[in-house]
Amino acid sequence: MSKITLKNITHVYDKRVKAVDNLSMEVDDGKLIALLGPSGCGKTTLMRIIAGLIYPTSGDVYFDEDRFTDVEPEKRNVAMVFQFPVVYATMTVYENLAFPLRAKKFGEEEIRRKVKEMAEFLELTPYLEMKAGKQNAAIKQMTSLGRAIIRDARCVLLDEPLTNIDPHSRLVLREKILRYRAEKKQTIVYVTHDQSEALTLGDKIAVMNNGILLQYDTSRNVYERPASSFVAYFIGNPGMNLIECAFKKVGSKIVFESDGIKVSLPYELAKEVEKETSGKVVLGIRPEHIELSKRKVEEGMLGTCILFEDIGITKILNLQLNGTRVRAKNPEFEVEVGEKLYIRFPEERLRIFNSKGEIIL
Ligand SMILES: Nc1ncnc2c1ncn2[C@@H]1O[C@H](COP(=O)(O)OP(=O)(O)OP(=O)(O)O)[C@@H](O)[C@H]1O
Numbered sequence: 383m384s385k386i387t388l389k390n391i392t393h394v395y396d397k398r399v400k401a402v403d404n405l406s407m408e409v410d411d412g413k414l415i416a417l418l419g420p421s422g423c424g425k426t427t428l429m430r431i432i433a434g435l436i437y438p439t440s441g442d443v444y445f446d447e448d449r450f451t452d453v454e455p456e457k458r459n460v461a462m463v464f465q466f467p468v469v470y471a472t473m474t475v476y477e478n479l480a481f482p483l484r485a486k487k488f489g490e491e492e493i494r495r496k497v498k499e500m501a502e503f504l505e506l507t508p509y510l511e512m513k514a515g516k517q518n519a520a521i522k523q524m525t526s527l528g529r530a531i532i533r534d535a536r537c538v539l540l541d542e543p544l545t546n547i548d549p550h551s552r553l554v555l556r557e558k559i560l561r562y563r564a565e566k567k568q569t570i571v572y573v574t575h576d577q578s579e580a581l582t583l584g585d586k587i588a589v590m591n592n593g594i595l596l597q598y599d600t601s602r603n604v605y606e607r608p609a610s611s612f613v614a615y616f617i618g619n620p621g622m623n624l625i626e627c628a629f630k631k632v633g634s635k636i637v638f639e640s641d642g643i644k645v646s647l648p649y650e651l652a653k654e655v656e657k658e659t660s661g662k663v664v665l666g667i668r669p670e671h672i673e674l675s676k677r678k679v680e681e682g683m684l685g686t687c688i689l690f691e692d693i694g695i696t697k698i699l700n701l702q703l704n705g706t707r708v709r710a711k712n713p714e715f716e717v718e719v720g721e722k723l724y725i726r727f728p729e730e731r732l733r734i735f736n737s738k739g740e741i742i743l
């Protein structure tokens with residue numbers, strides 16, 4: 383088990399596509415980090431660079447304190463599971479699991495013991511003597527996982543391993559990954575574009591977009607203090623409401639205004655925004671933090687419910703406040719489309735971003 387350090391990694395495909403852009407990060411030994419970002423943001427490219435399957439255009443990969451950038455993939459001892467299961471189709475599940483151990487010249491007795499143990503852990507015992515290529519996607523992916531983790535790798539890279547399998551098997555596989563992790567204290571990088579998976583699994587979350595690492599922090603901080611408006615919108619279901627506002631100082635307060643929106647914050651708390659010379663900032667508030675009331679409340683803004691989405695345990699309201707639309711979540715009372723409500727943004731839940739999208743407050 384090793385610490386992984388990436389130093390200023392950039393990768394450009396065909397001299398044109400910058401898939402990873404000057405990315406630096408450390409994954410501490412024994413930690414599970416979730417790498418999250420939209421399709422095409424460079425997640426797989428980064429995994430392949432760590433595994434040595436791609437040589438980066440610039441930058442370095444370290445395991446513990448040793449530079450591995452020039453070390454061939456076979457000599458890195460990094461286990462990787464891809465989005466699509468990779469098995470030797472004509473070999474049995476047993477032979478697939480045994481393969482990495484044979485390559486490491488383990489004795490037959492030890493191979494048998496380890497394969498048996500792994501098969502029991504992954505519930506693959508009934509399939510051991512069957513051809514891997516004939517199994518369904520879930521069994522194949524379980525076999526790929528087993529093959530990756532059967533030898534003690536330096537670290538494990540999981541690139542969206544659950545995407546292409548059925549929902550039930552997805553839960554089973556996820557539980558296996560968590561158990562494996564708890565037992566072995568392995569360093570794991572788990573790539574996903576499912577944010578709830580990232581938020582629940584990772585010790586830390588790395589959010590990427592356009593090859594850039596936007597934030598690398600605990601799930602709590604990524605949710606509560608998103609580094610940028612992109613992260614604020616990307617994390618959350620639905621994401622944070624982002625409202626472009628003008629601002630001005632009025633007495634001991636700073637007042638933020640947009641069509642239909644008027645919010646104020648104490649000057650002492652919000653004075654940082656005065657550095658924003660454009661005169662505009664983006665106000666952020668999560669749907670679940672918006673307070674709703676049928677009766678007039680202090681500092682309440684009047685809005686109309688224009689759409690009510692009831693998706694099981696989650697109810698989402700679309701509210702129109704003059705020219706501004708916001709989403710709120712899970713009202714404590716029945717709301718009908720067309721109904722007018724008083725809407726309040728609690729001060730402590732407001733986030734403010736500058737015109738470049740970086741967090742100010
Ligand atoms: N072999 C390649 N040649 C040229 N461009 C590539 C190659 N592989 C990936 N790219 C491009 O590099 C960028 C990053 O791709 P990558 O596959 O790393 O993204 P990703 O985050 O893994 O996406 P997904 O979530 O869809 O798997 C994309 O613009 C992609 O089109």
Ligand SMILES: [Mg+2]
Nearest residue numbers: 425426427541
């Ligand atoms: Mg990918």
